Amino acid sequence: xNVIHVSAECYPIAKVGGLGDVVxxxxxxxxxxxxNTKVVMPFYDNKFTATHKFQNVYESNLILGKEIYPFKxxxxxxxxxxxxxxxxxxxxxxxxxxxxxxxxxxxxxAFQIAVMDWILTLKDxxxxxxxxxxxxxxxxxxxxxxxxxxxxxxIPVILTIHNAQYQGWFSHDKVHYIPAFDISHIGLLDWxxxxxxxxxxxxxxxxxxxxxxxxxxxxQESANGLESLLSHENEKCIGILNGIDSKVWNPETDEFIVKxxxxxxxxxxxxANKKWLCKEFGxxxxxxxxxxxxxxxxxxxxxxxxxxxxxxxxxxxxxxxILGSGNPQVESELASLTKIHKGVYNTFIGYDERLSHLIYxxxxxxxxxxxxxxxxxxxxxxxxxxxxxxxxxxxGLKDTVKDMEEDGFGFNHQKxxxxxxxxxxKRAIPFYKDQPAFKKTRKHIMGIDxxxxxxxxxxxDLYNSLKIG
Ligand code: ADP
Ligand code: GLC
Numbered sequence: 001x002n003v004i005h006v007s008a009e010c011y012p013i014a015k016v017g018g019l020g021d022v023v024x025x026x027x028x029x030x031x032x033x034x035x036n037t038k039v040v041m042p043f044y045d046n047k048f049t050a051t052h053k054f055q056n057v058y059e060s061n062l063i064l065g066k067e068i069y070p071f072k073x074x075x076x077x078x079x080x081x082x083x084x085x086x087x088x089x090x091x092x093x094x095x096x097x098x099x100x101x102x103x104x105x106x107x108x109x110a111f112q113i114a115v116m117d118w119i120l121t122l123k124d125x126x127x128x129x130x131x132x133x134x135x136x137x138x139x140x141x142x143x144x145x146x147x148x149x150x151x152x153x154x155i156p157v158i159l160t161i162h163n164a165q166y167q168g169w170f171s172h173d174k175v176h177y178i179p180a181f182d183i184s185h186i187g188l189l190d191w192x193x194x195x196x197x198x199x200x201x202x203x204x205x206x207x208x209x210x211x212x213x214x215x216x217x218x219x220q221e222s223a224n225g226l227e228s229l230l231s232h233e234n235e236k237c238i239g240i241l242n243g244i245d246s247k248v249w250n251p252e253t254d255e256f257i258v259k260x261x262x263x264x265x266x267x268x269x270x271x272a273n274k275k276w277l278c279k280e281f282g283x284x285x286x287x288x289x290x291x292x293x294x295x296x297x298x299x300x301x302x303x304x305x306x307x308x309x310x311x312x313x314x315x316x317x318x319x320x321x322i323l324g325s326g327n328p329q330v331e332s333e334l335a336s337l338t339k340i341h342k343g344v345y346n347t348f349i350g351y352d353e354r355l356s357h358l359i360y361x362x363x364x365x366x367x368x369x370x371x372x373x374x375x376x377x378x379x380x381x382x383x384x385x386x387x388x389x390x391x392x393x394x395x396g397l398k399d400t401v402k403d404m405e406e407d408g409f410g411f412n413h414q415k416x417x418x419x420x421x422x423x424x425x426k427r428a429i430p431f432y433k434d435q436p437a438f439k440k441t442r443k444h445i446m447g448i449d450x451x452x453x454x455x456x457x458x459x460x461d462l463y464n465s466l467k468i469g
Contacts, residue, residue, distance in 0.1 A: 001463060002036045003027075004126040006115055008099060008108065008135040009087065010041050011248075013048045014351075016099050017295060018163045018242070018377045022211070025245035026459070029452035031083045038126075042094040042111050043074055043087035052078045054087065058118050062090070064110045065176045069093065072116045088114045105170040108135040108197075109177045116149055116179075118141050128463045130158045134168035139180065141188055144204045145181040156466035159205035161198070164223045164230075164373050165299060168197035180198045193226060199226055202233055203318055206466055209459070211375035212396035213239035222372075239460060241399055242375040243452030249321060249360075249381050251446075254463065256357035260350030263446040266386050267439065273362035281346035283319040288432035290318055290390070290425070291363035293356050293378055296334070296349075301369035301392065306333045307418045308369075308425070318429050321363065322347040323355055360385040365428055365439075371416045373397050379410075380450045386420030386442040390428055392416050400450070404431070409445050 011024030027037040043049060058073035074087040088094065093107045101107075116139065119126065125344055131139050140157040143149055171194060174188070191199035202208050208230075210216045218237030219230045230237065247253070251269065252262045258276045261269020271285075278285045296302040302324065309320060322334055324347075334347045348355060360366070366382035368391040375396030379389040384401075389410040391397040401409025404427075411428045413420040432438055 001127045001467065002124065003030065003128045003130055003463060005037065005039045005130045005132065006136045006139060007039060007041050007132040008037050013041065013085065014044050014099050016048060018375065019133060021245065021377050022242055023161065025243070025248070026081050026452055026456055028245070029083055029243070029456035030460060033456055033460060034092055039081070040083045040085060040088065040115055041248040043089035045095045045097045052080070057086065058121065060117060062104060062110060062113045062117055064113065065173060065174070069110055073118050087247070091116060104135070104175055106177065107166070107410050109138060109422055112136060112138045112142065114180060115139065120152060125152065127467055128157060129155055131152060131157060131159045131201060131205065133162050134166055134198035134201065137168060137197035140205035141200040142179065145185055145188065146179040148179045150315060156206040158207045158209065159201040160209045160211065160213055160464070161374070164198065164226060165372060166221055167199065167224065169194045171195065191229065194353045199229055202226065202229055204237070207462060208233060208237045209462070210237070210239045211242045212399045213241065214398045215239060215395040218395060238462065240455050241396065242377060243455045244377060244380045244384065244450050246374060246384070248452040249384055251361055251385050254357055254361070256354040257361040263443050266442060266446060270361065270386055275356060277321065277362035281321055282409050283341055283346070287344070288318045288364045288366050288429055289321065289362070290365045291321045291323070291359045292367045293323045296324040296330045299370060301371050301416045302326060302330050302419060304369055304416065304418050306337060308421050309337055309341060311418065311422055312425055313344050316344050318425070319344045321359065323352065323359055325350050360387055361370040364432060365390050367415050368392065368397060369421050370394055370397060383445040383448050383450065386446045388428070388441060388445065390424055
């Protein structure tokens with residue numbers, strides 16, 4: 001079976017969030033399970049492309065509306081992910097020092113046309129095309145409807161929704177970007193009067209998956225306008241929980257952290273990493289350290305953090321560290337609070353992969369007060385690194401973190417409100433003082449297996465159920 005994953009992100013090549021982590025790991029695990037997987041992604045102007053050598057595997061021109069763009073399909077000389085990664089090089093559109101921008105319609109539509117044009121030329125056609133998020137949501141439509149791709153319209157196309165908040169909307173003025181199709185089928189592209197690539201992907205793909213079972217259920221009620229569509233397409237939808245790359249996220253081998261550790265010697269390991277963080281950010285090692293890592297956006301509940309900090313930190317019985325970037329107002333509020341709560345609060349506004357590993361390793365608790373969380377990987381990394389998750393029970397957080405009071409190992413709250421978060425912190429702080437119970441829980445969570453093994457197989461079973469011939 002040959003599977004092509006099409007995505008805008010893939011770690012370690014280009015990552016903005018969890019999509020990059022998933023596409024950088026799921027295909028590897030599928031490959032280990034015997035599936036011939038490949039990833040196709042844009043060729044960006046970044047550190048990875050500047051430091052690797054590429055060879056040309058295909059070259060042509062694509063038509064986007066009235067424009068013609070030369071493009072190439074490139075491949076690294078040596079495989080970097082243990083699987084083949086192919087790059088779509090459209091110099092004028094994709095080769096930028098960012099992944100996403102304000103208006104990506106031309107960029108990602110051209111990307112998808114290039115992918116389809118190239119697949120059309122392959123002798124060995126994929127058995128399955130697996131698309132990820134709205135940036136690839138037009139592929140299911142193009143595969144089914146565009147005259148030019150008629151000969152490959154029997155290849156099953158799957159769409160995984162990592163986040164339904166973002167849908168890639170664009171105006172009907174740009175419909176001519178899409179290769180010719182029977183115009184009476186234009187309704188397949190439309191949702192509420194605009195072209196909606198995510199909606200088109202949901203309508204036209206053979207199966208729709210989301211990244212946790214609970215998120216799949218929640219989408220029927222709350223999907224940024226697509227609720228009725230998802231209810232209507234319910235039959236072809238399935239929630240498959242994300243896994244983690246347990247080779248990349250492994251405290252025993254992690255090169256980013258100051259002291260490596262396993263579940264056998266985690267006490268000394270966690271202590272050394274916490275000491276480093278406390279020195280770096282001006283905290284006392286004796287207080288419980290709570291951390292937040294993530295995009296500073298409404299979905300993640302980031303706007304609730306300043307209020308929580310102000311109320312919780314007045315007692316000075318814990319420290320809080322925040323790593324993130326996003327909404328400029330939240331960024332500046334969080335930055336300005338460092339002066340007021342010096343010694344118990346600090347922040348790093350920006351993106352820093354190494355620091356994120358150090359925080360998973362050195363913190364005592366990880367905060368995730370998300371309003372929406374399709375899966376969430378941070379809580380899975382924190383479990384692996386023995387850091388106790390404090391989460392809102394929603395989406396993938398609900399599926400992966402069980403509260404202490406229910407014989408579990410984390411702290412859950414029902415609502416994304418300051419009050420609920422503060423009440424939960426008030427349960428977590430005393431738990432830190434009960435060191436025997438705290439250590440026992442740490443040891444337990446480090447042993448929970450969230451690797452891709454099970455979920456990668458669920459995807460393979462899904463592919464097999466669709467395979468033709
Ligand atoms: P999302 O994809 O919605 O942002 P996930 O929990 O699925 O959320 O994944 C977030 C990923 O991005 C994790 O690997 C996390 O460690 C990483 N991450 C988020 N913000 C930062 C940051 N500022 N610096 C480093 N890593 C970050
Ligand atoms: C999205 C979601 C996040 C999920 C990630 C990977 O960005 O917001 O919850 O973990 O995709 O699937």
